[in-house]
């Protein structure tokens with residue numbers, strides 16, 4: 001589905017960046033009308049940065065320890081995102097809680113992927129939390145970011161069945177595959193201007209503006 005407008009996005013990642021890779025691949029194959037303007041990491045040797053460099057995407061490593069306050073750290077990230085003309089910020093394994101400084105710079109323009117069916121199992125290791133709890137259906141969620149962790153309005157979710165021979169690891173692998181499918185799809189909905197936040201609900205229209 002080729003559209004004219006390519007939404008300029010920035011990706012924040014702290015780790016291996018497989019979700020970032022899925023976004024890169026979808027944008028390359030034109031399934032996703034997005035242009036990744038910059039990838040920012042708080043971890044200098046994060047593999048996410050290597051993936052970006054390999055594709056010629058501008059990268060920035062930004063060390064929390066170089067800033068006295070969280071506000072200054074977030075203001076610096078916001079400044080980099082703005083310098084690169086980013087409209088939508090995509091968190092992809094960014095292991096820091098977003099504060100008001102960064103959120104306020106991108107209100108309703110920041111999204112996250114979480115490896116559990118929210119509102120169940122927010123926080124770290126959602127897949128393992130779900131597995132240990134004994135759920136029969138696990139999954140993942142893409143949501144807008146608000147002031148609370150893993151809490152904002154939900155854009156889309158995918159369910160993954162837990163099988164008898166699953167371990168937390170095999171389950172996490174299957175959830176990750178679904179993450180790679182729904183994250184680019186959610187960004188595409190944004191790019192097409194089809195998402196409207198209505199309280200806790202995200203309305204998805206056939207067409208229309210944001």
Ligand code: GRF
Nearest residue numbers: 015016017018019093113115
């Ligand atoms: C994913 O499980 C994502 O849901 C969570 O952090 C992990 C990042 O993995 N927020 P990757 O760096 O995209 O491989």
